[in-house]
Amino acid sequence: MNENIKKPAGAPREDAILIRAYQEGDKAAFDQLVIKHQNRLFNLCYRLLGDYQEANDSAQETFIKVYRSLKRFRFESAFSTWLYRIAVNTCKNRLKSSAYRHKERMVSLGNPVSPHVGSPALEIQDEGPSPVVELEKKEIMSAIQEAINTLPPEQKEVVALRDIEGFSYEEIVEITGFNVGTVKSRLARARLDLRTKLRSVI
């Protein structure tokens, strides 16, 4: 298994403490929740949408939805599960909207990395390792993101949650609402798809 898989942000208990504090009137507790989860959440949104601005809007929207219902949160699920469920749905809705049907989206102008897919940089070996490696990394990431962008929504969700954000199968089941069998098969398909698309790069 990949050692770089990112761990869930903090223990669930910490979340519960913050939420209770908020429910009892401590407004700053909400801010702390945001700070705790914003990076991971933002990254997920970015991976699902492929666009920095859209990711920002979705992430913001997600936290607003949390803000509106946090007072009534009953701890029936873990906070992070609930949070990411909202994020995934928010991003899914955004993807469905007409703006996203345009193929231009795939070029992802908001991508912080230059969308330069291809091997030219890989061939320039004699300019010293560091810049090439850096450029390589960026190009690879860009290529991967573009490949992810072309996946069907359900496959995109599971591969982003599992291989990029490091959620467990159980957590993915809770977040997406798919049963385990569906998660397994979608993940397998997504990974196969990506391997095919990225054959030249990876």
Place this chain on the structure above:
Amino acid sequence: MKCDELKELLSEYVDDVLDPETKGLVDEHLSSCKDCQQELASLKGLISELGSMESVEPPKDFLDQLHERMEKHSRFSNILRALFVPMGVKIPLEFAGAAIVAILVFSILHFQQDQYKMAEAPVSLKQESIAEKGAVETFGGTAKDESYEPQLAYRTPTAEPLEESKPIELVLVMKSELPHPAYAPDAPMEAAPAPRKKMRRSLAIKEAAPRAKLERDEGLDDSLLKLTRLIELVGGKIVSTEYDKESNRPESIHAEIPAQQLDTFYDQLKELGDFQSAPKAVTGKGPEILQVRIRLLSSK
């Protein structure tokens, strides 16, 4: 186990979620199959790449942006709560704004429909803006005469006719061109001697009849105008006007007339046209407001 079968299971194998028996079979196959070993390596490589991508970080002011949105949101929701709580209605915020606009538009349009039955409504937009003007104007009325004072139509919110009395049916054969009636209401119309055509047009807008077709039955519409004024004069109210669908002539008017004024109303009606049959008199007792339906017939 064949290579094809194994490839289907590789994903789960890598995540270690295969049942022990199947896992054993996979291990066995892998130990001797170079192709599948390569597949496995390739899969592991992909997962590794996916997992080691750099995080894309949110903007530095993410929390501040969020605070701004939260503030906008609570301002909006407070306004809506003030509006909707009395009604005991729960509306999600996103829809509430649209709901308010929809309710406003609907109530204006619906109000319009109650007052005037229209054969077609090509001028409904204009009517709407005049309706709004009318609704906002105060009771005293303004001296502005170009816009025909719509006090009449929008006096009370209850556009519904009273259910108790059966409408008095009248058939009036309208006289064609009449000299300017002496009883023309003062304030709105007399202030400036607007040419007849203009007045007719204002009425046309009010009645939402297409301008072009109006010119055809000038006499009738002129009488309609007078009838309208008469109704107003006796303190009555037009409930609806019906137009013939094809010719767009006004066919009948349904109005509410104060019982007290009925005699006066009849008298004045005689100035406008001839009754086909003698109008029904009304006894002292009975509802205060009477429903009257006047069918208009052209003398031509």
